[in-house]
Amino acid sequence: MTKEQRLKKRYRAEKRFKMYGLISVSLAVIFVLILVQNIFSKGSSAFSRTMIEVEVNYDSSLLELDSPINQNSLKDADFYDLAVESLLKIYPAKDSKEERQILRLFSPDYEFEIKDFLIKNPNKIDQVVPVKITASDDIDQLNKGNFPRDLPEDRRRVSNYQLNIYDNLVEKEKINKKFNNYLFTKGDSRDPELAGIGGSLMGSFFTIIICLVLSFPIAIMASIYLEEFAPKNKITDFIEININNLAAVPSIVYGLLGLGILLSVMEFPRSTPLVAGITLSLMTLPRIIIPCRASLKAVPPSIREAALSVGASKFQTVFHHVVPLAMPGTLSGTIIGLAQALGETAPLILIGMVAFVVDIPSSPVDPSASLPVQVYLWSEQAERGFVEKTSATIMMLLGFLIVMNFIAVYLRQKFEKKWN
Amino acid sequence: MELNNSKIKIKAKNLNVFYGKKQALFNINLDINQKEVTALIGPSGCGKSTFIRCINRMNDVIDICKVEGSVEIDGAEINEKNVDVVTLREKVGMVFQKPNPFPKSIYDNIAYGPIIHGAAENKDQMDNIVETSLKKAALWDEVKDRLNEPGTSLSGGQQQRLCIARALSVNPEVILMDEPCSALDPIATAKIEELIDDLKKSYTIVIVTHSMAQAVRVSQKTGFFHLGKIIEVDSTEKIFKNPANKMTQDYITGRFG
Structure with a gap:
């Protein structure tokens, strides 16, 4: 092969690769558009009555x-x-x-x-x-x-x-x-025109709050300890492997855990945001710990050396310098973990959140539905009215997820700007 | 230059350092004189940085690093369990190869050390400490109008002087410099060297450098390291004019390293 032929081959390979990339990106965009179009065309009529x-x-x-x-x-x-x-x-x-x-x-x-x-x-x-x-x-x-x-x-x-x-x-x-205000103010109902997501909104809200309160501090403390203070030995290696494995465990397994321990042994009230929040925080913990540790690891060692060299103790170095610098990554990791928890259905079905609950819960220990489970429940109904309500609920759920992801991106950018 | 008249500030005796199974320093014996600049030269990976990191026990941070032997500062052993590293590092400041200011304002960069050691009782005292530290580091005139700007917005040379000012802010007795000019241009380097010359009146300075010329310009005493061993220590003049060891001769004339 001459030099020219090799050059041409190289250009062709580059062009080919660019084309593959373009094709995959456009396929992804098309699928998303189809999904969104499908949901909106079915669900938009649910907003009027x-x-x-x-x-x-x-x-x-x-x-x-x-x-x-x-x-x-x-x-x-x-x-x-x-x-x-x-x-x-x-x-x-x-x-x-x-x-x-x-x-x-x-x-x-x-x-x-x-x-x-x-x-x-x-x-x-x-x-x-x-x-x-x-x-x-x-x-x-x-x-x-x-x-x-x-x-x-x-x-x-x-x-x-x-x-x-x-x-x-x-x-x-x-x-x-x-405008269909019933969609937001009413709980579930057997009659589609009277059914709303008020109950599941509150249920999801309580669930996420409990999940945040439980998983955020535990995850932060665990990741700081593991990343900064724990000795590197076989035990911490073992813990690290297990955290990575736990993050990959199917969510339904956490539902079984909630059912077996929280409901059967500890006899917590069934179908409540309390149990759902605890179960989901177990699931979310490893998913927050992993990005937290990654962002702690990403703080340059020179910052630690700088603090240590002026006589800061290990604790001061970590909490005055490393943790604030790792905050953007930590926060966005937490929010994305919570967003995953918000959309989780399988574990909630196992802990009885599929119950037909008409009343809007006023506290985390009231029986309640949650948004993804509401989607699941309504998608099984035959009435045409529930079809549009299913899509409307999905729209709400997607809306919340998008908002949460935007908050994550915003926090990351805002804090990073501050440090540079 | 009369070496014998100078008081010994730091004394390393039979110092051995291991990274895991690999030995990085072999039986180092080195005296460092007070209020003098001691330069450590030698090819990359010869253990110069490892040695100065023993003086403020920065090697403690590295899990696999094990230090054996003795380092005395003013006759007090620092390698013992009951020595508080925080107090030690207050006494022995350090400047690193790459400028590493905190991602905070210039003021906060300097104030951080005094704050954690409780050196200032009020804002006025703190302002005073910041000003004197920056003046000692010859940076005050350049930054006095923008103390609230981030330290990272300064140029490389200014950042390095900021790091020196930060090290000075806690009133150390010894300043360790690990190739402080390797990331700087010649003009910034000249400024730092001038500063080092000035600082040696009040501080004991140990500097690791790859530049032979720099060692000649700033130091009074030079130690030549090779493969974890100290080959020759003497006055800078003698080392560069008439080294006793063939290897030192080869290194300073650029025949290896």
Whole structure:
């Protein structure tokens, strides 16, 4: 081979390598775009809710109030009769079967929505007021265009009669959409239009806080000790190998540990953020220790020598100079470890966080769901309303992860700037 | 130069140093005179740096390093278990090959040593210490208006003088310099050498250097190391003009090393 041929070959190899790189990067970008597009197209409709405007006659005689009308007496009153009477007026029904179909246009909470409106506006008593009531999942999905209308009636969830009412209401402009605040304020529900991630948000929040409080100080102390103070011998080598191995242990194994020790032996309350936080912090510990040790190791030895040479003790050298310099790496390692914990599902399923919990937890010892488990739970449901909610929850989860990663990058850059 | 009239500050006796199984220093016997510059020369890896790191026990930091034998400062043994290394290093300062200021302000770089030793009672005293240390290191005029800027923003030569000022800030008696000019340009080197010349009035200085010319310029006494052994120690004048040993002769004339 001549010199020229070798040169050409070298250029070709370089070009080829660049092309491979370009192909892999574009493939990765395409997959991410497909994922994001898929989630957004399915999930964006979950942020709005279909409302049906109904003329409600707040007839005080139907409320059977014994005491004078005030907010307390209204809270105890039974609004069922009043609500049903007003709702049935939106369209003529010839028998009780059709009446049931009319009521099924609304979410099962219509009684409480009508009641809440009066409690907020007590002066509307004995008046006829237009009130917006949440539509049932079927009407919601129909209105969002997610239900094909051209199927034969027996294969549709919405009957011809209900379709007529819907079209009639649309014509009268009684159907409208509003921002779905239920998605954030409500807990889980069997009815998709009433289900929200409020409970799982709080559950995830408590879980991550407990995980942070437990794993961060332990991980920092362990890494500082191992990196700076521990003698280098067979025992510390053994510990190091084990930490690396623990970081690679499948997360479900930690779930089994939580189930076996925390729930069975120590009898901690089941399905709670407390247990979830402890279990996840066990999982997160090695994942924080490894980047912490790496960032401690990355502090140049010349800094240690400088401190030692002016007479700083080992402890002073470490805590005045090495640890502050390692802080950016330590913090971003911690946040990324926590982000992993936030998205972890398998161990939480084992410690019973898959339970159907309607109430929003107010403390870490209340039964609760968490965001990733909520995704898992809803993805198993058949109703179309849960499909969009699943995607919306994934969007929220991804949002949190992105925010956490940005914080990690920001902290790293901010602190590094300060030192240079 | 009369060697015999000088008081001996540091006395190394039968010093052996091992890195794991490898022996780095063999039976070193060396006297270092007070308020004088002693230069240590020799080819790379001959143990000069290892030797000066024995004087402030910086070798303690290296796990596999084992020191045997005796080093006395003012007649007091430093290699004993009950010697406090913090007090020792307060007395024996060190300047390293590569300037290594803390990633903090110029002021904090100097103030760090006095703070950990509790040398200043108030801000005024601390300001005073910072100023005198910087003046002794001939850096004050260049940095007095920007004491709050990071030490790492200075030029290489200034950084090295900052490190010298930092070493001076805790009032040491001995200053060890491990090739302090190897990372500097000739102008910065000249400044440091001038400074060393000035500092020897008040401090005992041990300097490791690769530059024969530098040893001649700054030192009064020179020790030649080779393969972990000390080959020849004498006044700098004698070593460079009329060395007793053939190997020293070869080294200083550039025939090996």
